[in-house]
Amino acid sequence: MITYYGWIPTLAGEEVFDSLCSEFVSNSERLPKDLRDAVKDFVRNELGWNVGKVFVISKNLFDLKKSNNLIFIQFNTNWRLEKVAIVEGDFKKLVQENVTTIATANIVFHDKGLVEIVLTSFNRNYKRHNVDQHKVGRQIFRIVRDVYHVHTHHKHQDVLLEPVCANNPDEAKDKLLKQYLKKIVDYHKELKARVDLGFWHYFSIFKYKDAENVILQALGEIIYGESFSEMFHRNYISRFKRAKDSLQALHNRIKAKYYLFSIILALPSVTLLAVKYAALPLIEKYRPLAVDLIYLPLAVFTLLISPLLLLHTLSNSV
Structure with a gap:
């Protein structure tokens, strides 16, 4: 049997486990009676579990073969998740x-959100679908995490902190800490590359919002890493x-660059307006032609640039 460990950043504490489980349970209880009977028979005869507090939902699992799967979950009386089974097929x-x-x-739930996942069975025929035990362990951790964790800094399908294979909780804590420390370096490398790009980078108004999203995700993970270190490795x-x-x-730094971007876009418009009011008195007798020559490029420029300025303004205001 292989054992994996993962950490669930349940910032609200285990006191709210019953309410966090409610969504999963409510989805399970919508089954019609004939399906509930089939589920009970499968749980007793195939899984060998006690039927009490066993729930099942149908879901397309992210890490496994792209088809519908059934997730069976058994809770104890305190709404601690005890067993998980992944079954290929539908109701x-x-x-x-x-x-x-x-x-x-x-x-097994250890203290402060540390979760132990012991694989008790694995159908090795699924290797033909490029599904190995690590992917299964990762998927089961994702299932457990999604029951107890509210996603605020990332999409629900993301596993930002990978479960680790370890022999005991202390080894697992060390490996999980190393993941968080590596993330500090990785995020800084990625963001520094975005900041240090050359002059033409200013002219992609979508890059600022993209970089800001990365920063917000990075800050969210660093906050979780700080929480993890407070619980398990205070020296860090x-x-x-x-x-x-x-x-x-x-x-x-990124914000400063993109504020400058707005100024760069505005300068041609200001220049054209200045030319308009400075040159017209000097070429008064050619006024109709001058007006056309000045206003036509100004209009074209405005039509091209205004949507970009609007998008840029909206991206900075979100």
């Missing part, structure tokens, strides 16, 4: 007894605090 195939169990796992708290300050400084 119709379940009724027909034509489904295949991909993997099962026992789940200062590193995450310095990382937050550094990311904020990079954010300020």
Whole structure:
């Protein structure tokens, strides 16, 4: 049996586990009676579980074969998730007894959000679908995390902190900490590359918002890393605090560049208006032609640039 560990940043604490489970449970309880009976039979006869507090939903799983799968979850009386089973197929195939169990796992909650995932079975035939035990462990961690964690800094399908294979909780904490420390370096490299691009980079108004999204995700992860270090590795708290300050400084540099971008775009319009009012008195007798020569390029320029300025303004105001 292979054991994986993951950390779920449940900032609200375990006291709200029952309410966090409510969405998963409500989706499970919508099954019609004939399907509920088929689920109970499968749980008893195939999984060998106690039927009490077992729930199932149909879902397309991100890390596995791109098809519908059934997720079986068993909770204990305190709404701690105890067991997970991933089954290939849908409810119709379940009724027909034509489904295949991909993997099962026992789940152990340690203190402060550390979760132990023990793979108790794995259908090795799924190697032909490029599904190995690590992908299964990652997918089961994703299932457990999604029951207890509200996503604020990333999309729900993202696993920003990978589960690790470890022999004990202490080894797992060290490996998870190394992931967070590496993220500090990786985010700084990516953001520095965005900041240091050349002059023509100013003329892509979408880059600022893109860079800002990366910064917000980075800051979110650094906050989680700081929380992780407070719980398990207090000697590293200062590193995450310095990382937050550094990311904020990079954010300020990027904002400064893109404020300058607005000025660069505005300069041609200002120049044309200045030419208009400075030159017209000197060429009064050719006024109709002069007006056309000045206003035509100004109009064309405005039509081309105004939408870009609008998008840029909106991107900076969000």
